[in-house]
Amino acid sequence: MTAVQDAAQVQAPRPRGGLAQSVTDSLVVAKRNLIRMTRIPEMVIFGLIQPIMFVVLFSYVFGGSMSVGGSTDPGTYREFLMAGIFAQTVTFATAGAGAGIADDMHKGLIDRFRSLPMARGAVLTGRTLADLVQTTLTVVVLAIVALLVGWRVHEGLPKALAAFGLLLFLGYAFSWIGALIGLSVRTPEAATSGGLIWLFPVTFVSNAFVDSSQMVSWLQPIADWNPFSATVQACRELFGNPGVSQSDAWPMQHPVLASLLWSTVIIVVFRTLAVRKYRSATV
Template sequence: MTAATEAVAPPKARGGIAQSVGDSLVVAKRNLIRMTRIPEMVIFGLIQPIMFVVLFSYVFGGSISVPGAGLSASGYREFLMAGIFAQTVTFATAGAGAGIADDMHKGLIDRFRSLPMARGAVLTGRTLADLVQTALTLVVLAVVALLVGWRTHENVLKVLGGFALLLLLGYAFSWIGALIGLSVRTPEAATSGGLIWLFPLTFISNAFVPAENMPTFLQTIANWNPFSATVQACRELFGNLPPNYPVPDAWPMQHPVWASLIWSVLIILVFRTLAVRKYRSASA
């Protein structure tokens, strides 16, 4: 074989997994570059959680009784922050759905179809880019929380573990957003569809008030809510549970770290499968 022949020889084909990973990273890079060129997307994504931190800390702090901490404003602030963090990562679902719906509406997905790339890479790349944005939001939010008086009382590894669970939950919910984005016709519908079910999910939970203050049937829902499991796990890992806090008897509340991991992985497996299937049928 001559040198000229070697120069024009086609590259060796990659395996399925290698191609899928490579294509996903390329799509993720494309979405991250797009975010840097539209900075208002990131800025507006930061404003809402910061407002929640300030408003809940100073408006409701001292007004809501937390078992073991009473009406202490500082006690409620520490109880609250895990819920605010979890709400922030889950509300990113609406943005993920709107972004995919926008790509579908503009025909970008059709252009991806014409390329020799893994079918699931478009969705995986998008969710990975959203995960990076969510991580940035959490960093800024944690700094704001520290400024208003929030503190952790465990070692660094446990605190990092808490934030890892939050990011895993956010990544899991981004697949729900991907499915919604593929199922509607406009970005506006994706935004509405991505938020309407999140409000009951986050408020029928232990995020903002102890579940024991709710009616009995709502307590059961709150204790088995995947959102509540992550909130409870983060409170334990951050050391933010008040002394003698009465932990409910439900298994997810007794083993919140494991419950959070199981819920997040299960959501990823189910909704990634459904989203990729929907993407394939939509682009067939």
Template sequence: MSTAERGGPAPVTLRAHGPLGQSVRDSLVVARRNLIRMLRIPEVVIFGLIQPIMFVVLFSYVFGGSISVGGSTDPAAYREFLMAGIFAQTVTFATAGAGAGIADDMHKGLIDRFRSLPMARGAVLTGRTLADLVQTALTLVVLAVVAVIVGWRTHAGIPKAVAGFALLLLLGYAFSWIGALIGLTVRTPEAATSGGLIWLFPLTFISNAFVPSDNMPTVLRHIAEWNPFSATVQAARQLFGNLPAHYPVPGAWPMQHPVWASLIWSVLIIVGFRTLAVRKYRSAAA
């Protein structure tokens, strides 16, 4: 006698809550798998922390007294100005890891095994980017502790500080979709790592992350002021209360409204590159 004939509840299938529910569940399963793999290879997380910590120490103590911020060359003022840029650089450099991870899964045939399963097409990529987001959040926590040790402080209250970190993580998540597209496009993890970093260096250095943009040549200054990376850095500084008293805010719209500019840029990047990455995944599976 079947379950229905006995009057018991009908069995629940994977699609009982519709395609959206299945996509969410599949994405969480893939994210859990990637997080477990990260825990089993802790050196990846450790090495990922070394570079931003080195940047904090080098920029704070080597360049801190040589760079003028708001008319002041006080190293303490520069450290507070610097940290939003270091945070933003850290979350965006995670892009290379996302691309290399997906390229490695492609190279080992794991993606092909996922394709053979009855799961949502975008879940593999969404799960991977969510796992990278968790790793990035943990990295930010450690980096914030190091920043406090070297003298960084927030001055606008805890809610705004949390909002600043949320914007940074949103930018990191947006850029992880760029990494996912790169990982699906190249053939090897090594190529994904190189391809994920080569465009990040000009993006992060032609910005307001490490020096004020008003000292740049005109063309570079305009690029820096409309750079999505700069918008998030400026928004984080504003929310952390780390803008110097006499810091000249550029007249470009993203610098005048950095929080809105950061949100708009991040959402546009997520929508655009997620669409391209999922389309690439589907075409490769065809």
């Protein structure tokens, strides 16, 4: 009897702290979602097609009719545009994140996860981390396409990498909004629709495609204080692209700091709401 007890003590796993368990469980869930993505390659392929279409359409269809700093040169607009396209790409991934979580809810997978001895926030954290990896791949491909159509970085590689870091941080922050939406609806279709409805005003009422000074007066402060606009403006400065804002709004004068603050606040608020919703959500 003593030998059996000793063997059980040897085989028993060491207790882990809350943070260690949360990190480990999150990475396991992230791995599960990444494996699933590799088995469904069309998810990645279709995610790449849309931003590439936006680059080509806006560059060559609208480029000659847009004015940036008084210049109507299509090349100037292409450089102005790319920060907005990058930001739009990382935020539109939110809809896919919400749909994926809603699909897991619909199939009962979330209920099975909740029955396991794992950290409560690990399922959502793992899912958002996996989406961040997919978004990173999309941004890399998009950057190559942008270089092919004439976009250039003028402030050096370190600042360019910092700009991409801000973009991915914003995308990760918005993915928590998608997670909350995915937990709040009943079907993946509803999650996709709900995930896109609010993204269109956020991305288009901003400085992504036109300078906010060209908007009607009552829209300008909304665009200037838009978290999306702060990241776009920060990337333009770090890339050395045209489009320096003339606005006196604090986010436009300190876009890098504003981008970091906005993304951090969004993560804190919506992760808290999403984890709370996860604990009580039912199909």
